Amino acid sequence: MDKVLSSLDEVMRQIKDGATIVVGGFGLCGIPEKLITSLRDKGVKDLTIVSNNCGVDDWGLGLLLENKQIKKMVASYVGENKLFEQQFLSGELEVELVPQGTLAERLRAGGAGIPAFYTATGVGTEVAKGKEHKEFDGKTYIMEKGIVGDFAFVKAWKADPFGNLVYRKTARNFNPVVATAGKMTIAEVEEIVGIGELNPDEIHTSGVYVQKVFVGENYEKRIERLTTANA
Amino acid sequence: MDKVLSSLDEVMRQIKDGATIVVGGFGLCGIPEKLITSLRDKGVKDLTIVSNNCGVDDWGLGLLLENKQIKKMVASYVGENKLFEQQFLSGELEVELVPQGTLAERLRAGGAGIPAFYTATGVGTEVAKGKEHKEFDGKTYIMEKGIVGDFAFVKAWKADPFGNLVYRKTARNFNPVVATAGKMTIAEVEEIVGIGELNPDEIHTSGVYVQKVFVGENYEKRIERLTTANA
């Protein structure tokens, strides 16, 4: 079972206008750089993108905004992005803001075959409007639904040919849940190792969730806020 | 933050008659041997035990049955245990059978602050009786509730003093979810390493979930079905 792609052309051809794509990363950390730029080059429109953030103006998912490919964005925080504001205010861009923990859990639920769950997050706020409320042990919760994307874009550190994935530090973030929540999951990685070279106890995402693997080169890994200790 | 215990006496003193204890392990693999035998010696009664299985007649949770300490057992499979059958048929033992995946998810939900979720597992079967049914996208699901124990008994391979845990092979099984689902979680391990010696990318259970750590010696690790390849 060799899932390694030599180029992204094949998977990009399968993505059509109007697709829903769930995308890993937190800020610019652990984002699938190559998949995003490839999708920008491909130019499909009217996408629904589910990701914690929407990149910055000239990098990450911001590239898709710049190219006006996104119809709807589902995210928890979009404050780093001026293009986002412009397109939202002009009505070009539809936005669904979801609390970060609820977003992570909705993706996990989607991947785990759980159509809905209850959480206290958002009770009594605008987030709860129109949602089913239910009491458990005298406390009120709201129902939130699982999310499954047509495609899932994942960035990992290492993979083997079966698609077992290992992440590095906080670049893990949403990637493991995103990997489970795509009908077709494509993982881009910095390094591919031979089958059996990853310790089975240390694999973060089992290859069962991954349909295709792509090895990217020259990762930019831009830093949003460089903070260092006083020398 | 040093959570390492020199003996189990202190935690055993906190466990009272009628407590609910969630216990890791699958069959006899990855069971908290020392905590179970210590609880047997302590002798508290009327326990509710939540664990995938109930040991065998003379080992694992079977020791608590033998000592008539269990009032109610929540499990997915109890077929390895004759004492279980006797106590169940005589009405001494109350039993709640839960599908294995639902049991794992109920423990995860309990640990994750999710009071309830929906699953298709059990729809149209005895498991669904008396449970709320709901349709999502034309398919029927039932509502299942999270489980939290007063205590959680976990077996891991290695720990550091903060309670970060690493499991080995399929001895992981229910232990990570059980670790999250106890008001007080006690992990017994085969080896303790210094703080910082576990690779933070390879920790399976964060110490945030673990209140106490105990290092056991001379693990029996009994095998239920020794199967070997033809020589």
Add this chain to the structure above:
Amino acid sequence: MTGRKRILERAVKELQDGMCVNLGIGMPTLIANMIPEDVDVMLQTENGLLGIGAYPKELEVDPDLINAGKETVTAKAGASYFDSAESFSMIRGGHIDLAILGGMEVSKNGDLANWMIPGKMVKGMGGAMDLVQGAKRIVVIMDHVNKHGESKVKNTCTLPLTGQGVVHCLITDLAVFHFPESGMELVELQKGVTLDEVKVKTEAVFVVSESLKVNK
């Protein structure tokens, strides 16, 4: 050839190269040893391993490495370990391509009963109810009739159900059935079995596929 062997030899053909497969406890577990070398599959066991290998040699035996039937096993290259919640996320979430399970009764609308017999001690359903709802394709293997000669392929199951309308394919020692929405369909006769024999030994109403395959 025994009926069991016929069932297993037919069942192994359900495994296709590249699949992730869960084999139930008991008879289905035996399929693992029959997979052709050119069919590369990853076997999942719900206690937390994808990539079951062969049974261990004596020196390889590891009490920390078992399958769902509590047998000692090994892990093959490319295997991964995970916890029980993750394991059933794979199953419930539709990431397992195929599950092959034993059966006590199957009904014409694809109901499966395989976990309890009223009056006998209840052992528990283990992961069976999750598997039948989650795996992409459910194949049930069982004898066509019980030891009293009564059909286990029923119009309605008499035993408590494991799942309703969940079976995609039933393989018995006599025949193979599919369960399209239009109703239960006989698609294959096992070697040496006649349509009449299947009709006589099947309680369930079924249609005969236009492309009925007669194995020889």
Add this chain to the structure above:
Amino acid sequence: MTGRKRILERAVKELQDGMCVNLGIGMPTLIANMIPEDVDVMLQTENGLLGIGAYPKELEVDPDLINAGKETVTAKAGASYFDSAESFSMIRGGHIDLAILGGMEVSKNGDLANWMIPGKMVKGMGGAMDLVQGAKRIVVIMDHVNKHGESKVKNTCTLPLTGQGVVHCLITDLAVFHFPESGMELVELQKGVTLDEVKVKTEAVFVVSESLKVNK
């Protein structure tokens, strides 16, 4: 001492040895650098790290290692990384002892508004709504009045809420309040602040604790 410094110095006293703590983005993040050496806490950041260390030296900077404010950080001994679902399992499941968050408004019944101002571009709530519902103790730090001199401690929040009845402790440049079921209670006056000043600058109705502490 500036108001901000007073707030931070009081807030750091909320951290007790052995706690796991989430510090919100902005002013709360500054608390990390003020923790006394004899108070051993593990700082959690919701993007997937428990055990934040100091900011990195230039050569240690790692783009794969950031906090929720997207700042480059380090990890200390005993740290662990995890995914976002696991991170919020910790938070939602009540495993984080304390969260210290910034506020725009706090009401007398412990409502918190800190995520949006109508008419301004909505940036999103990030993890704030999860934190206020999940962490065992919620401490809010903010200026007592806004730049127009208006009280941010309200009878009812005018801004959209982050959570209802979620605040356990409010620390401002003037005072500290608790929120028992009996109603909002003034428990401390910051150094040099009089009860009269607090009364004048607080819109919310509150009771004065019998054991009111006057910091000097």
